[in-house]
Amino acid sequence: MKVNEVPQDPKDFKEGDKIKKLVYAVDKDGKYTGVNSAGWEAENAATKQAWDLVEEELQETEQLVKAGKLSPIAWYMKKNLMDTALLAKYMGKWQWQVRRHFKPEVFKKLTPAMLEKYATVFNITVDELKRTSGQ
Amino acid sequence: MSNINFTHYQHAHCESGVTTNLLRNEGIEISEPLAFGIGAGLFFGHIPFLKINGTPGSTFRTWPGAIFKRVGQRLGIKVHTERFRSPQKAMLALDKALEHNRPVGMLSSVFYLPYLPEAFRFHFNAHNLVVYGKENGIYKVSDPVMEEVTTIAPEDLVKARFAKGAPEPRGFMYYITDVPKAINFEEAIKKGIRQTCFFMISPPVPWFGNKAVFLLAKKIRQYPQKLTPRKASLYLGNIIRMQEEIGTGGAGFRYLYAAFLQEAAQILHRDDLLAYSQELTQVGDDWRNFAYHAARLVKDRKSDIVSYDELSDLLRICGEKEKDIFTRMDKLKWQ
Numbered sequence: 001m002k003v004n005e006v007p008q009d010p011k012d013f014k015e016g017d018k019i020k021k022l023v024y025a026v027d028k029d030g031k032y033t034g035v036n037s038a039g040w041e042a043e044n045a046a047t048k049q050a051w052d053l054v055e056e057e058l059q060e061t062e063q064l065v066k067a068g069k070l071s072p073i074a075w076y077m078k079k080n081l082m083d084t085a086l087l088a089k090y091m092g093k094w095q096w097q098v099r100r101h102f103k104p105e106v107f108k109k110l111t112p113a114m115l116e117k118y119a120t121v122f123n124i125t126v127d128e129l130k131r132t133s134g135q
Numbered sequence: 136m137s138n139i140n141f142t143h144y145q146h147a148h149c150e151s152g153v154t155t156n157l158l159r160n161e162g163i164e165i166s167e168p169l170a171f172g173i174g175a176g177l178f179f180g181h182i183p184f185l186k187i188n189g190t191p192g193s194t195f196r197t198w199p200g201a202i203f204k205r206v207g208q209r210l211g212i213k214v215h216t217e218r219f220r221s222p223q224k225a226m227l228a229l230d231k232a233l234e235h236n237r238p239v240g241m242l243s244s245v246f247y248l249p250y251l252p253e254a255f256r257f258h259f260n261a262h263n264l265v266v267y268g269k270e271n272g273i274y275k276v277s278d279p280v281m282e283e284v285t286t287i288a289p290e291d292l293v294k295a296r297f298a299k300g301a302p303e304p305r306g307f308m309y310y311i312t313d314v315p316k317a318i319n320f321e322e323a324i325k326k327g328i329r330q331t332c333f334f335m336i337s338p339p340v341p342w343f344g345n346k347a348v349f350l351l352a353k354k355i356r357q358y359p360q361k362l363t364p365r366k367a368s369l370y371l372g373n374i375i376r377m378q379e380e381i382g383t384g385g386a387g388f389r390y391l392y393a394a395f396l397q398e399a400a401q402i403l404h405r406d407d408l409l410a411y412s413q414e415l416t417q418v419g420d421d422w423r424n425f426a427y428h429a430a431r432l433v434k435d436r437k438s439d440i441v442s443y444d445e446l447s448d449l450l451r452i453c454g455e456k457e458k459d460i461f462t463r464m465d466k467l468k469w470q
Binding site for chain 2 (some may be wrong): 001011013014015016017018019020021022023024025026030031032034036037040041042043045046047049050051053080081082083086089090
């Protein structure tokens with residue numbers, strides 16, 4: 001890649017244009033030098049794809065929470081880009097336990113301490129955690 | 136409160152960048168490509184059965200922590216490294232090092248670094264940064280992928296240092312304790328090149344080194360038969376991100392390594408390394424070509440701009456060329 005070929009396609013979503021990363025390119029004398037790049041169309045498309053997937057899953061989960069089929073924990077898990085395995089690690093629980101907490105009827109019976117713990121992991125208040133379920 | 140006179144430079148890659156900035160702070164003149172090459176940072180790996188966020192794991196670089204460790208060993212620099220069980224102790228140890236005027240490198244999770252744009256903040260736990268001071272309870276941060284220095288609140292830093300998942304940083308931190316009077320770059324460069332050739336050529340299993348490029352090429356050919364279009368597109372997207380997203384210097388570290396070979400040629404007075412650098416630059420362009428066409432498939436799931444077969448062939452070209460380069464470089468004679 002030559003210096004004048006370094007792409008400058010801004011990553012214009014989720015503040016992606018805040019950083020102009022450094023890439024290495026060859027100048028006209030054939031010498032390598034660091035050049036700032038706003039981004040590259042190909043790479044931007046891949047990042048966008050990953051975020052679109054997150055957004056899609058978040059909406060699906062939201063519908064299920066509203067329909068009373070899943071507890072808000074499932075939604076906040078997605079919101080924090082986690083899967084069950086990762087959330088279980090943060091909670092110090094088994095995956096089956098976390099999955100149980102996805103059930104609205106189990107969620108209703110969770111102890112304040114447990115709710116507090118979830119809220120801490122998701123960096124929200126217990127009220128916020130409950131609100132999504134429409135309680 | 137501590138105040139270290141630390142000069143921040145922006146780099147392409149976090150670990151070689153942190154290594155470079157820490158060494159420069161000790162008065163050692165070193166560039167990022169040199170640190171990357173001496174630390175034998177270049178690699179390739181594809182492990183189809185190891186799923187990360189639902190996509191097969193691919194890597195273009197060596198495992199986290201290896202670059203800093205190898206550069207330290209090869210240049211005779213004494214370093215202190217430490218992991219922790221308790222977050223409190225980890226933060227105390229950091230404060231203590233700062234009081235002794237030592238800038239501290241550490242592992243962190245990108246997800247918990249609020250100063251980074253949200254676009255990059257996934258659960259990636261092997262990001263390196265330097266903390267070089269603390270003022271009014273706020274830590275001063277030199278993150279090599281950023282253009283300028285920044286700050287982070289202790290509650291965020293502790294989360295980043297004790298993120299869960301794979302790998303777990305467990306508060307891992309490191310700093311330089313002693314540097315030798317004279318540094319022998321020549322010997323370190325030779326060792327770095329030899330090790331990179333070894334890691335690219337010799338692994339007898341299909342998942343690591345050059346063989347893994349061909350494995351990935353084979354897998355991509357099978358994507359249309361074995362996966363839903365959506366999954367296939369996600370798998371491709373993940374490869375592009377590993378190869379091109381922030382922190383790679385472009386073309387999955389290939390340009391960074393070519394820059395290293397160019398500098399090595401100058402230091403060792405060897406024109407053959409210069410030729411290898413040019414060859415690797417061209418392979419870098421081939422990788423970029425692959426990513427460009429892969430991205431077109433990602434953007435347009437249905438239409439057949441390039442087929443998965445053609446994409447697989449583009450990747451094979453990269454594999455063949457790298458096999459040739461590293462096999463020849465492995466046989467280089469060093470005085």
